[in-house]
Amino acid sequence: MAFMPYVPPEQLMKDRSDFAHKGIARGKSVVGLEHADGVLFIAENPSSTLHKISEIYDRIAFAGVGKYSEFEDLRIAGVRLADLRGYSYGREDVRARDIANGYSQALSTIFTQQMKPYEVEILVAEVASDYGRNEIYHILFDGTVTDEHGFVGIGGHADTLTEALKGTFQEGWDLATAVKEAVKALSSAEGREIEPASIEAGLLDRTRSQRRKFRRLSDDEVERILSG
Numbered sequence: 001m002a003f004m005p006y007v008p009p010e011q012l013m014k015d016r017s018d019f020a021h022k023g024i025a026r027g028k029s030v031v032g033l034e035h036a037d038g039v040l041f042i043a044e045n046p047s048s049t050l051h052k053i054s055e056i057y058d059r060i061a062f063a064g065v066g067k068y069s070e071f072e073d074l075r076i077a078g079v080r081l082a083d084l085r086g087y088s089y090g091r092e093d094v095r096a097r098d099i100a101n102g103y104s105q106a107l108s109t110i111f112t113q114q115m116k117p118y119e120v121e122i123l124v125a126e127v128a129s130d131y132g133r134n135e136i137y138h139i140l141f142d143g144t145v146t147d148e149h150g151f152v153g154i155g156g157h158a159d160t161l162t163e164a165l166k167g168t169f170q171e172g173w174d175l176a177t178a179v180k181e182a183v184k185a186l187s188s189a190e191g192r193e194i195e196p197a198s199i200e201a202g203l204l205d206r207t208r209s210q211r212r213k214f215r216r217l218s219d220d221e222v223e224r225i226l227s228g
Helices: 009-025 068-088 096-113 158-166 175-190 219-227
Strands: 030-035 038-044 053-057 060-066 120-126 135-139 145-148 151-154 199-205 214-216
Touching (some): 009 060, 009 096, 009 120, 030 060, 030 158, 038 060, 038 175, 053 096, 053 199, 068 096, 068 120, 096 135, 096 145, 120 151, 135 151, 175 199, 175 219, 199 219
Antiparallel strands (some): 030 038, 060 120, 199 214
16 A cells, blocks of 8 residues: 655645646736726737637636636636526526636635646636626636726736736726736736737627627737727
């Protein structure tokens, strides 16, 4: 029989937490913020196909940092959960809060029961209709979930991003201002200018006439905004 040394539970949790933090810190950060017409997600992402920002359902979007394969698994699970709820009940019953709670439970189970925790940090947002209150949920690798307001930064430079946005954020920004300020905060956190071609941007736009409110900003649109 193999000898298994005893490790105090608090030390085990600390080791898993440190491991997850290090994995997340190696990735690029994401900014989420509210603007006049919805919710914007901005990230540095040189890849044009491996997205950090995606749609979950009609009014719900997802953003992840850390290990791509792991937050992509979570994104797919979120899409399936949303589709199941929409099919079983109704499209209006699919809420970001329920998706966030599902992620929280899954990540908490992985963190406490599996040998290796997920090296991820994610955001789930829902845009309100008729200029009501938007919802932005921040879920950590251990399942901790918080309800964010206005803006949030996640990833290796989360604290720096939050401080940068705290000093500049104003409610009611138009889209162009929101994009410029988010990119400025990311550049400040990275300590270098981020090229427009490396920016991934997606938003939930309540003014869209379509049922699906998510859309991506093209490279040309981002460059035009940043050069304006």
